[in-house]
């Protein structure tokens with residue numbers, strides 16, 4: 001199972017990832033934070049990764 005990592009330097013806080021996977025990503029201080037890396041089992045983290053407008057999300061092997 002892969003887990004998402006957010007590059008906070010790139011993130012613009014648009015909220016798309018948190019809309020797709022609210023149990024995984026949360027916007028705090030205008031940056032996305034991974035609050036539930038195991039939550040990808042219940043949502044489509046690959047869609048979140050693909051939907052990020054600045055390509056700030058990476059899925060890495062645990």
Ligand code: SF4
Pocket residue numbers: 006010011012013014015016017018025027031032051052053054055056057
């Ligand atoms: S989709 Fe990308 S830019 Fe938007 S909040 Fe998530 S990580 Fe940040």
